[in-house]
Amino acid sequence: MSSIDYTLHLADNALILGHRNSEWTGHGPILEQDIALSNIALDLIGQARYLYQYAARQTGKPEVTEDSLAFLRDAWDYRNCLLVEQANGDWGKTILRQFFFSAYQFFFYERLQHSTDNELAAIAEKSLKEVTYHLRWSSEWTIRLGDGTEESNRRMRAAMDQLWKFTGELFIPASYEKIAAAVDLSSIKPLWEERVSEVLLQARLEKPAAGWGQTGGKEGRHTEELGYLLAEMQFLQRAYPGNEW
Amino acid sequence: MVNTKEIWSLLEQVNDPEVPVLSVVDLGVIRDVRTRGDEIEVILTPTYSGCPAMDAIRMNIRMVLLQNGYKDIQLTTVLSPAWTTEWMSERGKEKLKVYGIAPPLPLQQVCTPGLFHREEAVACPHCGSYHTSLISEFGSTACKSLYRCEDCREPFDYFKCH
Numbered sequence: 001m002s003s004i005d006y007t008l009h010l011a012d013n014a015l016i017l018g019h020r021n022s023e024w025t026g027h028g029p030i031l032e033q034d035i036a037l038s039n040i041a042l043d044l045i046g047q048a049r050y051l052y053q054y055a056a057r058q059t060g061k062p063e064v065t066e067d068s069l070a071f072l073r074d075a076w077d078y079r080n081c082l083l084v085e086q087a088n089g090d091w092g093k094t095i096l097r098q099f100f101f102s103a104y105q106f107f108f109y110e111r112l113q114h115s116t117d118n119e120l121a122a123i124a125e126k127s128l129k130e131v132t133y134h135l136r137w138s139s140e141w142t143i144r145l146g147d148g149t150e151e152s153n154r155r156m157r158a159a160m161d162q163l164w165k166f167t168g169e170l171f172i173p174a175s176y177e178k179i180a181a182a183v184d185l186s187s188i189k190p191l192w193e194e195r196v197s198e199v200l201l202q203a204r205l206e207k208p209a210a211g212w213g214q215t216g217g218k219e220g221r222h223t224e225e226l227g228y229l230l231a232e233m234q235f236l237q238r239a240y241p242g243n244e245w
Numbered sequence: 246m247v248n249t250k251e252i253w254s255l256l257e258q259v260n261d262p263e264v265p266v267l268s269v270v271d272l273g274v275i276r277d278v279r280t281r282g283d284e285i286e287v288i289l290t291p292t293y294s295g296c297p298a299m300d301a302i303r304m305n306i307r308m309v310l311l312q313n314g315y316k317d318i319q320l321t322t323v324l325s326p327a328w329t330t331e332w333m334s335e336r337g338k339e340k341l342k343v344y345g346i347a348p349p350l351p352l353q354q355v356c357t358p359g360l361f362h363r364e365e366a367v368a369c370p371h372c373g374s375y376h377t378s379l380i381s382e383f384g385s386t387a388c389k390s391l392y393r394c395e396d397c398r399e400p401f402d403y404f405k406c407h
């Protein structure tokens with residue numbers, strides 16, 4: 001079975017979160033953290049490029065490129081999970097979104113670097129080192145804000161209310177995640193839960209009970225947020241097709 | 246026939262645009278140089294996935310080789326094994342220090358996701374003091390973090406272990 005959809009799913013996750021983070025560039029609460037989030041955005045977009053290049057090669061069509069995949073597909077073609085497309089909100093929501101996703105991506109890449117697909121394995125091996133920094137940074141900030149002031153704790157609880165329902169989707173495999181090269185999501189779920197519990201405890205944030213979760217992103221059914229993001233990200237290529245730097 | 250040794254010495258002239266004291270050879274991103282007749286293949290690996298310098302580096306390698314009369318040039322990117330700061334040459338680390346950037350320490354626990362782990366003493370490249378503190382894990386580029394010296398009070402970049 002082809003791994004094009006699987007590769008696109010991974011690329012879309014990285015690109016969409018990378019783009020969300022890049023929206024903070026020039027707007028971070030302090031210079032150092034503005035730079036930190038911009039660097040995380042760069043890492044993720046760089047990872048997305050390798051994945052799109054690989055997906056493009058797999059199609060065997062010369063007209064399909066990393067750019068056409070990123071800039072000329074519509075929302076229903078995107079395979080990213082709902083968590084990464086959620087709007088930035090305040091700093092707390094951005095941090096919590098990053099923490100939930102980095103914790104997932106860390107254990108995910110740890111497995112994917114042993115995939116039977118050598119290309120995906122190499123991209124995972126490369127990316128894992130970067131995600132290690134993302135996970136530590138976002139874990140520490142989650143603790144700093146949750147266990148910070150009354151106001152920062154209130155905002156983190158509000159962020160939890162908005163984001164928790166999107167975390168379940170990470171571990172529900174889509175049809176294209178059942179190929180041999182794919183990571184077994186059930187094997188990383190307990191690792192994710194352990195890390196999340198550990199950090200939330202230190203952050204004095206209550207971990208919500210497992211409950212109803214929103215799904216669909218991986219199959220192309222997205223929240224409203226993705227449309228606005230794509231409208232901005234894709235504007236230039238759609239207005240001036242084929243334009244390059 | 247192409248002389249591989251000469252290609253390597255030409256690559257020594259190509260600098261990292263973001264840390265211009267380091268050549269791409271010092272940086273450790275050139276994995277191999279292969280030749281077949283007049284064809285040259287330079288195999289390189291990125292430092293960080295999103296490093297914007299990589300495109301410039303690729304272009305500059307091509308330019309230098311073209312300027313020296315080589316026409317049949319292929320640049321191949323490989324990702325595995327992933328680049329690590331251990332691949333930076335000792336000469337490169339020395340050059341960094343003179344330039345005012347603290348060179349990477351040997352790999353250690355800071356490359357794990359453990360919470361609140363910090364590098365062991367990073368020496369100030371200006372005065373040599375180990376009395377330094379981290380300002381930000383992410384610095385002016387993905388490969389650096391930002392430190393401050395508590396003795397001479399100068400801020401400085403640390404090329405972080407990776």
Ligand SMILES: [Zn+2]
Binds near residue numbers: 396
């Ligand atoms: Zn000093």
